[in-house]
Amino acid sequence: MFSFLNKPDHPMVDVKQTKKLLAELPQDDAFKALGEIKDWLNSVKTTAGFRPETRAEIILLLDETGLVFYDKLLELYLGEPHLLDFKGHQLWQVMHDHKEAVADAYIVCLEEYQQTEKKSAGYTQTAALVCVRLIRTISEQMQLNMMRYIEPEQTAWEYLYNCFAFATAHRIVDVTLRAYPNQTQTTSPHHEFLRVLMLYISSPETLAPDQIVACYHIAGLLAGSFEFKETPDAGCTHFIDFTKSIAPKRMSDKVQSAPSLRYFGATKAVSKVDSILEFQAQAIAHKEQRGKNEFAPSGKLTLLKHLHLYWGKKQPGRNQGRQDTISTLEVVHGIQAISEKVTQIDQGNLVNLPTDKVITTRTSSAIKLSTSEVAAETEIWIVFNTSENGVGGIIPKATGTWVKIGDICAIKLEDTHLWWVGMVRRLKTGKDGDTQVGIEILAKKPLAVWLRMPNRNAGKGFEWEAGLATSVRKSKPAILLPDTNNSYANATMLVESGSFAANKEYELKMGKTSIVKLTGLLEEGEDYERVSFSLSNA
Template sequence: MMFNFFAKRSDHPLADSKELKRIIAELHVDKPAKAVDEVSGWFDSLQHVENFRVDQFFDVLRQLDEAAQRHLLRVARDYLLAARLTKLEEERLWTRSYRYWGQVATLYRDCVERARLAPKSKGSDAFKASVPLALVRSQAARCNQLKWLAFRYGSADEDLWRSLGETYLLAEGAGNAQKAVPLYPARKGLCTVAQQYLHAIAFFASSMDSLMPVQIELADRLIAHFLPHFVLLPDCRPDSVYWVDAAAGTAPLRLARHPGVGRPGLRFFSPGTALPALEELLHRVERGEIPSDLNLGGEYAQRALLPVLRHLHLYWAKCPPQRRHTRHAVKTRMLVLFGFDDSYSLFSGAASRPGNDAGMDDWVVENVSLGGFRAQVGEVGSGRINIGALLAVQPEGGDNWMLGVARRFTRRDTDGASLGVQVLSRQALSIELRPRRRGFSAAVAIPGIWLQDRGEAGILRIVLPLAGFNVRETLEFSHQGKRRELIPMELEEAGAEYEIGCFREQAAT
């Protein structure tokens, strides 16, 4: 950004306080996307403005940013919750928000840089009291960029982590890293630059690539709620899990080994007391209680919140999950069918392969392990995949279909995306289950996919359609001329269109 440090009055329309007030008042109140676009356009116009005192420039930026906040929240809500968005509409909402947060982060940092280069000017002197707020908002905006990248399963580049690290160290050097200020007028509580950097690291450590976008938003809110429990220190502790070099601008790295000699930007991250606090909340939610002080940005049912809490419980542990099986690099093709209905038809045994090839995709597998595989997914295929989606897959040249579930999704810039798939069963069989009611079997059948090669003796794992599992309802089915009676034990997992239930088999009466 180019600035003119002379005392001439700027001819930019936003330099006129009355015009600024009118512009803010006339934002598209009923059209949040257009309002964000309008503010973003004004940000573009400020990038090469001349003759703007830094304190006045910051005040204009601050007011525009504050006016945009409620519109940004509605855009995010539409992106996460609106039904039947087209791919183009989804892309526009994502680009609009990600670009906004990048713009505003840069402009706030430019204010600080301009004051640093001319510390004795009147504008810099007047701006001095606002430096902590400018730094906190810049850091918070970068955190929002991390979240929006996670919504698309993209990875943050070095520039983003470098900006987070530089802002943290700049604030620390100026004694502002722990300076608590209100982030935005409508937001409760105080915020610091150090907290925002810690939030970014905790977000990274929480493995967002295995959550759905709405779940990522919930996880981000939970991180904010538990943020005082996390720890970021210059020294390594026994419970440290990650390390980061803020000066180098690198992403956090797992503490498999010590990073070596100490250096100014080296910091060590640990969950601190976050895990026991999370466990307490998890138990309360399991009992149907959602605390009133838990700000999730909206009302969410117990069913929506529990999977996110359980996910975070895994990744905030002192020993987070690690790969259990060795991966082996391969290059082979894989046929893929999507969803419960097609998988049920396939495993019914009625045909060796489905007749509806139009619903089938073709992937290139990059590596395999005992537990699953990772594949390259083209743009067409990636648009049909959600985390937790049920998949029927068959390796090229094979005659056996397997049942899997999409676990980790990473978008790539050049060749579509990369998807990690967990294999649920290599021997799946479609069955028809009937609830037992008052001594006889009900007439209406429930479709199920029996995972025959997984589970303990006497314990059956069965994939059911959504809401098909009822812990109070005994089921039965026939297999090889034998009637089998199942006592429900627990709901193991729930996806968007299916559930996996665990059942104990008992002798049929």
């Protein structure tokens, strides 16, 4: 009698009604749909009268439905993840708000589970799924922060540790299940917990947004090889403290053992990363096997090399001394704009090339780009420290809208006349909203050259003279980068994306024409490839 009195005063009174209401979401407007789901989540978690099992089932369904729209927005964001872009920030905010609402709703589910005295087997399985979803949701929040180079919030670590402790206490930490109905790979709360820990120690501040997402996926595939122990051993490189809501820390001799500490590492997974790296290197050597959508645009090979470094026992550090300063920096980006800037070369540093390969020193480019071809304008940034091979600075507002980790640029310090070639290695969003940048100097004496496909019909009208428009159309810019001793004997080269295939040959103009054979792909970005090469006479 009067059973309706036991029902919550909410449109989503049960799963059946929830499905009906979710069917009315605007399928062609992910932005709006995600906002509506966030509102539903907030109302379902706070409305009294739901049976705990029913509330959990509805929240699980809201999360599943929202994932489709979230993935659409994430794809849009990764397509143009520029840190200072207004549209990008709007997308990011909607996604972040949604994940925050999902996490808060799942926390309510676990609190109700803990307060329920009699728990059915089905409800326990639901609790395990909620733990998996909560840890993954928190990790996705962290990923979004990492994509904008914001340190994950302290509350995120608190929720993460509390969820893992909850799963452990209720003996569901190793329950395996599918996180979402459309996913075939099984997981567990333990598995998801290790994924986010390994993502954090992978130096995400030095990864592009798409690489952060790819790193998380790779961590999921290799989580079975990660170590997680109550006592440290040689394979554990980091530790966490369940009593403190702080990020993982590196192991050191000063760390004292305690019951609340857990030790973890991925050194055993490095061999598997190396196997994948070897396979990918062989595949990438042949241009026709290179997939454009596999971790594009930043490069699968580059990411795997990165993980090899940061998952190993001896992770790279920043050991060079830095000198504080206040000055300015001129910046251009894009390989064509760079080639226009770095044409003034010190002849004395070309002595390591064969004498017939040396180009005469010039004060301007041998082959000029038209104004329309140089897309980037010079920007002025602020420098606050320098080192032997790096520059730290701040990107003023209204500039740097193109900046992403891995972008190449030409830079010129204040009161100098030489343009260097650098790469954006670090980004960080400060507490006051300023964007800090770290640039690695790749070469202080780069050399702009031009490549073209070998002329099999020499003497039939195609020449290198600067005045011929056909020469510019059929040639492509490249940048020679000397080694650490400023020698060109072991130089590498920056070329446009799509130029590399193993042993592919180009003609290179440096005084006399030479043949360049591309021998290895070292690194790749959105609009460039860094390659090794050999030279021979034409």
